[in-house]
Amino acid sequence: MPATSTRNLTAKTRLFAVLTIVTNVAGNSFLTRGMRQLGDVGNSPLALIAALFHPWVALGVILLIAWTLTHMALLSWADLSYVMPVTAFSYVMTAFAARLFLSENISYARWIGIVLVTAGVTLVGRTAAASSGMIEGKPQ
């Protein structure tokens, strides 16, 4: 693959990686905020569907749909295992968002757990982006 298209693929991958993280963390935060405001909605699928119309839940869902689309696009040119570190970083950002915006108390044990999960998911993705011969010129 020529150098220019490799650079373009790298730039495209980075842009989609950032979009994936931002939409994931913001989407989860708004969804959680909305669900907590609603209180106990019960377990029936209909009640959960009705909860989708709560403004914060709806905003969270829109952002999570955007996350799904960027994640799907990213998976169309990179391995599932390459996309994993991107997802890993969102766990740390999610913990900070939970602390800052949802006033969650995060114990030392949970911080250690979050760091281990992040390290683990990053390690899983430290190998070639496309091991099954999908693409040439993998982004580094």
Added chain:
Amino acid sequence: MKWVLVLMVICATTVGDVFRSLGMRQHGEIHDFRPGAIGSSFGMVARNSYVIISTCAMAISFFSFMKLVSIAPMSFAVPMSAAAFIPETLLARMLLKEAVDWRRWAGVGLILIGVVFITQ
């Protein structure tokens, strides 16, 4: 209840991610990001049976997750869902024929230990 929801999220996410990856591979790399081309890609992907299975699994995963964040902290629910990487790595090796070397297995081990800490 919390653990039933965690289990539902993990199982449904695994099925969803693996089928999504299979479906998107059948479609191939997305090059054109103009609205028309995105629409036509979306149309093709939406008719892919793997993507349809993935979407149903993701819906189950999503509603379980929605319920989970209403009863458990987000800082618990989100990293807990990472446990899906454990069955996903196994399936990436078996179904998607991805090469899984010792670093990936080590990563899966770290996730496993991390998940234990998160539950403390």
